[in-house]
Amino acid sequence: MIELLVNLIVSVMAAATPLLLAATGELIVEKVAVLNLGVEGMMLMGAIAGFAVAHETGQLWLALLAAIAAGMTLSFLFAVLTLTLQANQTATGLALTIFGRGFSALVGAGYVGIAAPTLPKIHLPVLSDLPFFGATLFSYDPLIYLALILLAATAYFLTRTHAGLILRAVGDQHDAAHVLGYRVIRIRYLAVLFGGAMAGLAGAYMSLSYTPLWAQDMIAGRGWVALALVTFAAWRPFWLLIGAWLFGGIMYLSLYVQGLGVPVPSAMLSALPYVGTVVVLVLISRDHRRIRLHRPAMLGRPFQATN
Amino acid sequence: MHRRSFNRLLGAGATLAAMPGLSRQALAADPLKVGFIYLGPVGDFGWTYQHDAARKAAVEKFGDAIKTTYVENVPEGPDSEKVLADLASSGHKLIFATSFGYMNYVLKAAKRFPNVYFEHATGYKRDANISTYNIRFYQARYVQGIIAGALSKTGTAGYVGSIPVPEVIQGMNAFMLGMQSVNPKAKLKFIMANSWYDPPKEGDAAKALMDQGCDIITQHTDSPAPLQAAASRGIKAFGQSTDMAKFATGTQLSASVDVWGPYYIKRIGDVLAGKWTSTDTWGGFDSGMLGMSPFANMPPALANQATAAVEAIKSGKNKVFTGPISDQTGAVKVAAGVSMDDGALSGMQWLVQGIEGKLG
Numbered sequence: 001m002i003e004l005l006v007n008l009i010v011s012v013m014a015a016a017t018p019l020l021l022a023a024t025g026e027l028i029v030e031k032v033a034v035l036n037l038g039v040e041g042m043m044l045m046g047a048i049a050g051f052a053v054a055h056e057t058g059q060l061w062l063a064l065l066a067a068i069a070a071g072m073t074l075s076f077l078f079a080v081l082t083l084t085l086q087a088n089q090t091a092t093g094l095a096l097t098i099f100g101r102g103f104s105a106l107v108g109a110g111y112v113g114i115a116a117p118t119l120p121k122i123h124l125p126v127l128s129d130l131p132f133f134g135a136t137l138f139s140y141d142p143l144i145y146l147a148l149i150l151l152a153a154t155a156y157f158l159t160r161t162h163a164g165l166i167l168r169a170v171g172d173q174h175d176a177a178h179v180l181g182y183r184v185i186r187i188r189y190l191a192v193l194f195g196g197a198m199a200g201l202a203g204a205y206m207s208l209s210y211t212p213l214w215a216q217d218m219i220a221g222r223g224w225v226a227l228a229l230v231t232f233a234a235w236r237p238f239w240l241l242i243g244a245w246l247f248g249g250i251m252y253l254s255l256y257v258q259g260l261g262v263p264v265p266s267a268m269l270s271a272l273p274y275v276g277t278v279v280v281l282v283l284i285s286r287d288h289r290r291i292r293l294h295r296p297a298m299l300g301r302p303f304q305a306t307n
Numbered sequence: 308m309h310r311r312s313f314n315r316l317l318g319a320g321a322t323l324a325a326m327p328g329l330s331r332q333a334l335a336a337d338p339l340k341v342g343f344i345y346l347g348p349v350g351d352f353g354w355t356y357q358h359d360a361a362r363k364a365a366v367e368k369f370g371d372a373i374k375t376t377y378v379e380n381v382p383e384g385p386d387s388e389k390v391l392a393d394l395a396s397s398g399h400k401l402i403f404a405t406s407f408g409y410m411n412y413v414l415k416a417a418k419r420f421p422n423v424y425f426e427h428a429t430g431y432k433r434d435a436n437i438s439t440y441n442i443r444f445y446q447a448r449y450v451q452g453i454i455a456g457a458l459s460k461t462g463t464a465g466y467v468g469s470i471p472v473p474e475v476i477q478g479m480n481a482f483m484l485g486m487q488s489v490n491p492k493a494k495l496k497f498i499m500a501n502s503w504y505d506p507p508k509e510g511d512a513a514k515a516l517m518d519q520g521c522d523i524i525t526q527h528t529d530s531p532a533p534l535q536a537a538a539s540r541g542i543k544a545f546g547q548s549t550d551m552a553k554f555a556t557g558t559q560l561s562a563s564v565d566v567w568g569p570y571y572i573k574r575i576g577d578v579l580a581g582k583w584t585s586t587d588t589w590g591g592f593d594s595g596m597l598g599m600s601p602f603a604n605m606p607p608a609l610a611n612q613a614t615a616a617v618e619a620i621k622s623g624k625n626k627v628f629t630g631p632i633s634d635q636t637g638a639v640k641v642a643a644g645v646s647m648d649d650g651a652l653s654g655m656q657w658l659v660q661g662i663e664g665k666l667g
Contacts, residue, residue: 007518011511105348113352113531115554211506211532213554216348216380218506255508255515258498259465261664266471266499 002132008252009136013144014210015248016241018043018202018219020147022226023233023240024154025198030230031158032191033171033298036078037093039199040223041100045070046203048108051214055116063116064143064204071200072193074100079192083185086302101217111214118212119143119205143205148241150198155237167191171296174303184303199223225274232281235294239284247277339401339579341365342394343377344387346406347504353529353548354503354565355379358405358428361567368572372579383408391416395423401578403571404428407472413437424583426574428567429474431653433585440570443591444474445481445652447563447599448525449627450616451545452485454560454602455523456493457609458543459486465516466497467509467526467533471666473655475499475527480659481627482525485616487661495662496521506532517542523560534558543604550600557604561613564598589649592621628652633660 022039029036050067054060078096081087119141122128127138158164167187169177174184206222207214225247233239254269285291343362347355362375376399381387387409394402395416403426404413410430417425417437425437433439455464464486468475479497486493496519498512510532513524517540524544526533531554537544538555546552546562570588577583590596599617602610619625630641634657641647658666 004518007514011514011518015511109348109350112348112350113356206507211510211530212535213506213531215351215504215506215530220505220507252511252515255498255512256518258512258664259496259515259519261496263665266501270501 004256006132006135008249008256010139011252012245012248013136013140015251016244017144017147018205018210018222019226019229019244019247020151020241021143021202021205022199022223023229023244024147024151024237025195025202026227026230027235027237027240028154028158028167028191028198029195030235030299031171031296032167032188033174033296033301034082034188034192035089035093035300036075036096036192036195037090037227038074038078038096038100039195039227040219040221041097041104042071042074042196042199043203043206043219043223044100044104044217045074046200047207047218048104048111048203048214049200050204051116051207052107052111054208055111055114058117060117060119060208063208064201067200067204068197069200071196071198071203073196075192075196075199078196079189082302083188083192086304089300089302097223105216108214108216112216113213116208116212116214119209141209143201143209146201147205151237151241158237168296171298174298174301178303178305184305188303199226202226225277228278229281232278232285234285234291235296239281242284243277243281246280247273250276338372338374339369339575340397340399341373341375341575342399342402343375344381344390344394344402344404344409345377345379346381346383346408347379347529349377349379351504351529352531352551352554355405355529357548357565358403358567361571362403364568365571365575369575369579373575381409385412388412388415391425392419395420400424401575401583402426407474424578431587433587435585438574438584438586438588440574440588440590441474442565442567442596443589444563444565444597445477446591446620446627447597448478448481449485449620449625450599450613451525451561451563452482452487453489453616454485454545454605454609454613455482455525456486456489457612458560458605459490459493459523461520461522462490462492463494463496463519463521464523464525465513465519465521466495467512467516467524467528468497468499469503469528470501471499473653476655476658476666477652478527479662480632480655483659483662484627484632493661497662497664500528502528504529506530509533510536513537513544514540531555546600552600552603559600560604561602562600564600566596566598569595592617593623634658635660635662635665 046067049070050063053066054063081092082089121139121141124138128134170184170187178184229243233243251273254272345355349359378390381390401424405428407429410432413425413427417434427439429441430439466479483495500508500512509528509530513533513536524533524537526547531551534544534551534555538558543560546559548565550562552559602613626646628647630645631643632641634640
């Protein structure tokens with residue numbers, strides 16, 4: 001039983017990490033009232049960029065930087081189209097995902113079926129050897145800790161800092177923020193770029209740690225799950241964490257239960273993580289007042305300075 | 308899963324569609340045009356990779372006498388019929404459709420193009436101009452089972468399955484029988500990934516099996532992810548379709564290797580000689596269509612035992628599914644001394660006693 005718990009926790013932490021990284025980025029993007037549906041595409045670009053650089057150079061930190069750069073490049077494209085040129089955000093985001101899928105497949109054609117170095121797991125002298133806690137707290141690869149730290153930092157930034165307040169103001173009332181002298185478009189650019197960087201990092205986690213290889217479309221919908229988590233968690237960082245853990249947990253258990261031989265069709269079990277996570281988060285977030293409180297009021301609305 | 312390459316497919320389709328004008332001017336002396344449609348990318352290092360290796364072998368063999376075209380990432384849906392039709396109308400006289408799910412589309416395309424020969428891998432529907440061909444993958448599974456039975460300390464192996472179709476069920480059953488031949492108490496657990504190619508999920512399934520005490524992993528999915536997952540826990544595993552040893556140093560015990568080359572060369576030769584007929588081929592070790600990568604990471608005595616098992620199957624001495632065999636409920640499915648015939652094998656829908664878990 002203890003062993004199952006350890007395995008469950010370890011699997012959940014790993015499965016939740018790409019979702020957390022991408023969702024944290026998207027949270028900031030949506031908090032400035034921009035909706036970028038291109039997360040899946042940016043994750044795929046991050047995955048192939050990270051994998052390719054790791055394979056070519058053997059340098060993992062360089063690979064992570066490349067993944068961040070790839071995600072940011074795509075998000076910059078999105079920002080130019082939607083913020084400067086005022087294109088429709090939904091359509092542009094969808095186009096970004098389609099582009100990312102196709103382009104990553106093209107770039108990655110030569111990288112299918114080859115190996116690259118993988119992110120090492122940390123090993124602390126005494127702590128990592130502790131029973132139970134050693135495996136569940138002190139034996140992950142660095143990105144798992146980074147994802148949690150970045151989420152906590154984001155939560156702190158949004159609620160406890162002056163800059164976070166400005167960011168939220170831009171998302172809730174961009175005209176007022178503009179009148180007060182804040183550069184709405186510039187702040188949105190920065191937020192969108194942050195979202196791209198995080199999605200790229202999430203992609204690199206997939207291709208360098210979770211499944212250390214490149215396969216076409218290997219993100220397999222995790223970008224969409226991350227997007228959904230942001231909404232269903234009603235833009236609250238803590239619930240993002242719960243949602244990501246929930247998804248990872250149900251994903252693991254649905255496979256585990258199959259191994260135990262429970263006579264439920266495997267196709268049904270495959271759908272369970274998606275259905276389960278949505279149901280739970282909807283139940284948590286069904287309070288309309290609270291949603292209105294956290295939902296960026298200007299979400300998806302373009303801003304044009306009128307002087 | 309197969310939507311992923313829609314863009315590329317459309318691109319390929321468009322190129323082919325632009326070509327039919329050329330073919331009408333084709334002369335008799337022109338090389339035979341042979342088409343291939345693939346489920347995955349040619350670089351998947353599994354199923355599709357092996358088909359493409361066979362295509363290359365055929366090109367090497369026939370040289371200028373043939374001209375091959377392949378379309379990769381073709382989904383098992385209505386789009387495949389369009390790709391087949393594009394190939395047929397652009398002068399391809401022989402077309403290999405290399406995945407089970409193309410079956411009904413091959414049937415339709417073959418009716419529209421009665422002068423084109425179609426070859427459908429792993430299917431069972433034939434027509435005057437459709438042949439089917441497959442490999443007896445289960446023979447290699449039996450040998451894997453022998454190795455697993457000898458090496459497993461917990462006596463339990465884990466099988467990452469794809470979809471519970473007869474081919475996968477044959478594989479699980481053969482693996483179990485091989486394991487039981489060296490350890491009568493051996494058990495086999497399985498998890499279906501519900502996909503042939505979904506690396507993160509394949510890896511997760513392998514992890515869940517290891518969490519349940521499986522200390523040998525084998526896979527019936529196409530990516531090296533389960534092998535890598537096993538390596539991360541220091542557990543030994545088998546590769547699928549092709550030698551995957553380089554993905555996980557010191558982990559791969561062996562891999563079933565699909566060798567389509569001899570078949571493709573024979574069929575292309577038949578068309579060139581004008582003697583192609585509709586046939587059904589199910590080749591095993593003896594036909595050269597099935598192989599195993601070197602037995603590694605095991606004691607030499609066990610490697611010798613595995614080699615001897617391959618020889619026994621090759622010579623026909625061991626038919627793998629020879630009774631007595633009971634299903635999970637204990638009912639005798641194959642009586643003592645009797646071997647299952649191919650008809651019963653290809654419709655297999657029950658699991659051998661000792662396998663844990665139900666077919667959903």
